[in-house]
Amino acid sequence: MILKGTFLHTPALGALEIRPNAFLITDRARVVGLYDTLPPEYEGQPVTDWGDALIIPAFTDLHIHAPQIINRGIGYDKELLPWLETYTFPAEGRFGDLSFAERAWKAFLNHLWAVGTLRFSAFTTIHKEAAWRLMELTEQSGLRGLIGKVNMDRNSPDDLKEDTMASLADTEELICRSREELRHTGFILTPRFVPSTTPMLMDGLGVLAERYALPVQSHLSENPSEVAWVAQLHPDIPTYTQVYEDYGLLPRGRTIMAHAIHLSDREKDLLREKEVMLAHCALSNTNLSSGIMPLRQNLSLGLRCCVASDVAGGHTANLARSITATVQTSKLNWLHHPDQSSLSLTEAFYLATRGAGSFFGDVGAFLPGFDFDALVLRPSALDALVERTPFERLEQFLYDGDDRNIAARYCAGSLVEQPFPELELA
Ligand code: GUN
Ligand code: FE
Secondary structure, eight states: OEEEEEEEEOSSTTOOEEEEEEEEEEETTEEEEEESSOOGGGTTSOOEEEEEEEEEEOEEEEEEEGGGGGGTTOOOSSOHHHHIIIIIHHHHHGGGSHHHHHHHHHHHHHHHHHHTEEEEEEEOOSOHHHHHHHHHHHHHHTOEEEEEOEEOOSSSOGGGOOOHHHHHHHHHHHHHHHHHHOSSOEEOBEEOOGGGSOHHHHHHHHHHHHHTTOOEEEEESOSHHHHHHHHHHOTTSSOHHHHHHHTTOOOTTOEEEEEOOSOOHHHHHHHHHTTOEEEEOHHHHHHTTOOOOOHHHHHHTTOEEEEOOOBTTBSOSOHHHHHHHHHHHHHHHHHHOTTSOOOOHHHHHHIIIIIHHGGGSSOSSOOTTSBOOEEEEOOOTTGGGSOOOHHHHHHHHHHHOOGGGEEEEEETTEEOOOSOHHHHHO
16 A cells, blocks of 8 residues: 655654655555655555645554443542442443443444544453453454453442452453454453452462463552552552562563552562553543652653553543643643653653554554554644644644544554444434
8 A cells, every 4th residue: 555645653752753745655554664755666556645634643542441431521520439339330230231232332433433543452341241242343343452351359339249260261261262263352351450359360360361471451559549448458468569460460561550640669660670551541530530640750760651541530532632631731740840841742642652552562653564553634624724834733633632633544554444334323
């Protein structure tokens, strides 16, 4: 495939490359290269000319709760623990109904497609059938996802509290089935968080993580009451991070931990050593009054970080809004910690594209050999009133967050159409 347009990407943190009127060549899923003039060997081949469109890497969201999409924007009058009890658990309980789940998943995938999130790692609920259905639908959608059935067997409402052995058996069944039947959709182990998983369950999941070389996702140190609760539940383990480590749930380079706000230096050392991806959820952290993650400090310490939505703690799946909220909260953090500079928009954009994409391998930038994931942005009539530089166009797209500017989407080298258009017509 040969595409023409103005390409903008961030190959490294703080680096911005803009290539006006350039040619991008792909071979199946991958980028071959980005050229100012078409190399002679490609002369005469068809070119998709996007004219004056701006072409940027598509978003990757490494922390989103698929069932909670129904609750986005609702219930931010409480902090984490009462929020879970009041709003989140009742919503997740509905996914025992497979026909409801089916409709919700299709709407969820259509929505991610619409807002330009073409790769993701999602929590589902405890329900095995619903989790499997999201895996199948993701495979059909043209998007790329890691999907986890949630494990929870303590401190949970009756309808969401699993039997420990059944939870492990259901999980292993999904792991095996997805390996046999799906090519592009992966399973990710998903203990909800330490307070809702017994030591026996965490132990069993740690065994599965090793046996199947699986990735793991969970929550870590989001809220002070939660952190105190973990200390009370595990008085013999020095830190929250160490609990996961002791149960084999921090496989090196394959772990995503969401929030990670209230951490000691010792925990940060362990997270760096294990190459854990910290999912920074600026919208959720403000909506639930959880705190401000010292993102600049964490990046300077060499921790892996990305920007994620955490719907429905975050009120929207549109990562443009999480990117701008990341910049905004980092400015507030700087006011209180002048030694920690705020993030630039370029840096926050990197964290939602190349930063997050790195969890999937060579994803998130237009470099040779990388999977070609892209959004084609067209200026609206309002945007077109004034001539803007490519970077100004990116700024306006991210701050305004209007997904109607997205004219086309590519994932792993293929143009992706709306996955389930029949749903919108129904
Ligand atoms: N901690 C445990 N479960 C959840 C959840 O669903 N959302 C958030 N933000 N934190 C959690
Ligand atoms: Fe979350």
